[in-house]
Amino acid sequence: MFHDARLIASRDLRIELRSKVATWQVVPFALLSLILFAFAIGPNPALLKQTSPGLFWLALLFASVLGTQRSLSVEGDDATREATRLLDLDPAGIFLGKCLALIVEFVLLELVLLAGVLLFFHTHVTAWPLLVASLVLAPIGLSSASVIYGSVTTGLRSSATLLPLLVLPVLAPLLIAGARCFAEATGSTGNSAEWSGVLAVFSGVYLLLGIVLYGPLEES
């Protein structure tokens, strides 16, 4: 399983390094979303700071849908998918590999968005360990759920529009928990750190679901 996961992750990242689709399309889209949110809210520093946790996570979620669609397109057309199926890779390994590549991309995306929030939203981090924990945990759940629902929509004519409709509602707990962690880490609110536990549970559940379900989903 881990051999296949490493193989798939290195293939996906190699293709991304070469094509730079995420670099030139997904990251600018995320930053643009953040800046447009800031324009819509207006030049009120207190309001910008107060809304920054939710806007950071919304921008991340919207951009993650693009990143997931790109990750699915890396698998190629029907012929390429069948050629890959003939290699008889472990489905759990394929799932983990795709998640691993997406986690790397999502963490980089988070760093760019964090820089944008600190720059444009008058926000200061007061609890780095909590912020780092949430920024590490969230991409695991985000990538797991996205790859599972991506495999459901693969091959459908309407997959590009269906994926966000299916996956965004599922990601609501992650959005809420991530925004609460971010709010506490930036001193916007004084809630407890229990929300990072929600992130951990969400990520763990979807990671396990993906390992179990990815094979049957791909075969069907």
Place this chain on the structure above:
Amino acid sequence: MGTAISLTSAVALVGRFPVLAGVDLSIPQGSVTTILGANGAGKTSLLRLLAGLQRLDGGNAMVLACDLSQPGRGFRRRVGLLGHDPGLYEDLTAEENLAFAMRAVRLPATHVGQALARCGIQDRLLKTPVRSLSQGQRRRVGLAKLVARRPELWLLDEPHASLDEATRVLVGELVEEAATAGATVVATSHEPEYSVPMADLVVTMGGGIVTASCRGGRHVS
């Protein structure tokens, strides 16, 4: 010589449509078989069934001593399928595509350069992303993947289609080399002038069943 493929009343459905409607076929190990037939006769569906990519919905099918109703893991690695589209990753080079396939089936990537050279992919073409290669060059890379992987069963879907004369000759040579080394080759074709001389057995399909079979032009000592 054992039997590589044994199908008895094999049925395969796509939706409710029987793409294979009861195929009876026996192919010896190490032989070359050409499958002829009009469009929609079931040739490609038969290759997909033999590769374990199409579900067996009725009858019996034994391929490489493996029951296709429950092929199990590891079966597909013993099979190589080259379709109209060789199924390569567009953003990777020919070399990277083959290295990925070799690592996936746990084989050393040391034969990759040799296999590509055998199929005429050399020098700058090795480092060129597949999306920049011509259709013929892609087919050559697909063939090189088979050469490097050395599967026990070669399934070729119209291997001579849209190729120049030199590549058609190459296909014939590679098929002969594979069969001589003990692999079983099954190729569909619309070009009997190329495919029949290289075959031990010629099978004609129509309406999802085998309608005729006869000896081909290949003579093995």
